[in-house]
Amino acid sequence: KYKMILDLDTGIDDALAIAYALATPESELIGIVSSYGNVLVERAAQNSLNLLELLGHKEVPVFTGLSHSSTTSHFEVMPISAQIHGVNGVGEVALKKASRPVEKMNGVDFLIESAHTYKKDLIIVPTGPLTNLAAAINKDPSIVDLIGNVTLMGGALTVPGNVTPVTEANINQDPIAANQVFRSNLNLTMVGLDVTTRTLLTTNETSTWRALATTAGEKYADIVDYYIEAYKVTSPHLGGCALHDPLAVAVAVEPSLVSTLDLNMKVDTKAPFAGRTIGDETRINLPATHTKVAVNVNTQKFLAEFMQSLTQLFSK
Ligand code: BDR
Ligand code: CA
Numbered sequence: 001k002y003k004m005i006l007d008l009d010t011g012i013d014d015a016l017a018i019a020y021a022l023a024t025p026e027s028e029l030i031g032i033v034s035s036y037g038n039v040l041v042e043r044a045a046q047n048s049l050n051l052l053e054l055l056g057h058k059e060v061p062v063f064t065g066l067s068h069s070s071t072t073s074h075f076e077v078m079p080i081s082a083q084i085h086g087v088n089g090v091g092e093v094a095l096k097k098a099s100r101p102v103e104k105m106n107g108v109d110f111l112i113e114s115a116h117t118y119k120k121d122l123i124i125v126p127t128g129p130l131t132n133l134a135a136a137i138n139k140d141p142s143i144v145d146l147i148g149n150v151t152l153m154g155g156a157l158t159v160p161g162n163v164t165p166v167t168e169a170n171i172n173q174d175p176i177a178a179n180q181v182f183r184s185n186l187n188l189t190m191v192g193l194d195v196t197t198r199t200l201l202t203t204n205e206t207s208t209w210r211a212l213a214t215t216a217g218e219k220y221a222d223i224v225d226y227y228i229e230a231y232k233v234t235s236p237h238l239g240g241c242a243l244h245d246p247l248a249v250a251v252a253v254e255p256s257l258v259s260t261l262d263l264n265m266k267v268d269t270k271a272p273f274a275g276r277t278i279g280d281e282t283r284i285n286l287p288a289t290h291t292k293v294a295v296n297v298n299t300q301k302f303l304a305e306f307m308q309s310l311t312q313l314f315s316k
Pocket of ligand 1: 011012013014037038081127128153162168169170244245
């Protein structure tokens with residue numbers, strides 16, 4: 001059984017990623033590292049703790065990661081993030097405060113320690129900026145060859161970005177960290193907007209959860225309905241809200257859900273395209289490629305599995 005670590009800026013689709021990671025039998029969620037992005041890092045950690053408790057999983061430890069990129073002195077939440085996820089990150093829904101605190105160990109050290117403990121059995125799923133993972137690699141470069149796989153939600157190759165015409169939000173928060181991750185020898189899968197904007201949820205699904213009449217079902221329905229409403233304003237062409245982060249979790253344990261291109265990728269770190277994910281021209285002729293870029297997805301299969309797993313989890 002794989003050991004999974006989520007690195008999240010919890011956030012509504014991050015909240016769905018937590019639920020999916022708990023529900024999937026193929027892997028064990030051994031910890032959550034928090035990141036900044038949709039909310040500040042402390043808020044992300046608190047949201048993760050609250051959600052784990054709501055879902056009856058107090059055993060999963062939560063670690064605080066870095067609060068901003070290495071090139072900035074602090075981080076401020078973008079107005080668009082607050083619009084999509086709510087100021088509290090969970091659609092302004094009030095969640096019961098968790099009964100336990102975050103772990104004392106730093107999230108970066110937890111990533112390093114887990115790489116040494118679990119080696120190829122370890123899957124890391126970052127669904128926020130790549131600041132923590134890049135910092136872990138900087139501190140202990142040996143982990144790159146130890147970790148089984150990193151399946152990240154971020155970037156866009158065949159479609160436009162969602163922050164600028166060429167940049168996706170997670171990569172945009174810290175292009176330098178992302179470039180470091182993409183240019184490392186990590187076994188990497190990129191689950192970007194190319195596929196995540198093809199897996200959508202509507203109020204049809206959230207009504208199923210609400211009808212369960214459990215606290216988890218009702219809270220998750222309220223949280224996701226906020227996200228669905230926000231998508232009606234920001235991305236009306238989609239007809240639903242994008243399941244960005246849970247799709248990355250699903251692909252991590254079931255890679256056949258997507259078809260991929262084998263590439264060596266880079267992230268532009270300078271204007272005019274800072275934050276763009278694109279093929280690395282300096283490594284284009286290397287025989288070995290390091291990134292699998294998801295370009296197509298079996299939407300029906302994913303949605304069926306997603307709904308089945310979450311409905312079952314929320315029924316408890
Ligand atoms: C990504 O950005 C965040 O707002 C979401 O949680 C997701 O991880 C989508 O671009
Ligand atoms: Ca996220």
